[in-house]
Amino acid sequence: MVLKLYGFPLSTCTRRVALVLKEKNVPYELVPVDLTKNEHKSAEFMTKQPFGQVPYIVEEDGFQLYESRAIGRYIALKYAGQGNKILPDPSDFKNTALFEQAASIELTNFDPFASGLAFEKVFKPRKGLGETNEEVVASLTKQLNAKLDAYEVLLSTSKYLAGDEVTLADLFHIPYGAMLGVMGIDVLESGTRPNVARWWKDITSRPSWQAVKNGA
Incomplete structure (x- = not known):
């Protein structure tokens, strides 16, 4: 199983995460959340993202994270050794x-x-x-x-x-x-x-x- 990105394909924040994943060469599966049908406000969705916003990610080990900028930092740190360097070394x-x-x-x-x-x-x-x-x-x-x-x-x-x-x-x-x-x-x-x-x-x-x- 690859990392799953739950979001609306054209949402600004979903694409913010997707471009970071591309920068770091991290395979992912987009799981569409239809904002036009208010799927992000469903009870099930809000157990994962309590603010009813996209996106959030789920990793193979079950780790979940929301907020696009937090996800971006996490991906850049976890996969520091692959793809493009887009964060300085934390020791610097x-x-x-x-x-x-x-x-x-x-x-x-x-x-x-x-x-x-x-x-x-x-x-x-x-x-x-x-x-x-x-x-x-x-x-x-x-x-x-x-x-x-x-x-x-x-x-x-x-x-x-x-x-x-x-x-x-x-x-x-x-x-x-x-x-x-x-x-x-x-x-x-x-x-x-x-x-x-x-x-x-x-x-x-x-x-x-x-x-x-x-x-x-």
Whole structure:
């Protein structure tokens, strides 16, 4: 039995885990959870994931884990010796600290705005929760642009957010970042931030993302 990934193929967080699995060459079986039928809110599902969210994983020995970023760290640590190196050696305290700094940047300075835009422009109307609030979209876009100005400064001195080696901190951006382009919010590829554009082209060109961008 291979690792099982329970999730919705096109969900951002499911694809976040899938791309890490691809980076580390870890075989997995996707077990589809149909969000359109609220399967993630079923009593059975919520015994595995009490928040009723995707994804979660189950390993051969029965070990279970949810939260996409936690899963990503776990996979990168457990399979450190195979695939691409996407975490610093834990004994390297300084580079590990720089990685955690970069991971915190993604979680607090990127995700709230990118995921908020996705909710307003994609998920809200799709779920019948009302029309897109364009004032909210404008506010989130303005805030995200300000954050990306700081990214431009950071990426002017290093190739990636934690230094000159790609890490999970960079890869965690991809699923929601890719949605921005689909929504017509061109903030990552704009020529106004050449270092951000260079970084974004680099990480989204990786075979791992190309393999899962249309579904985990």
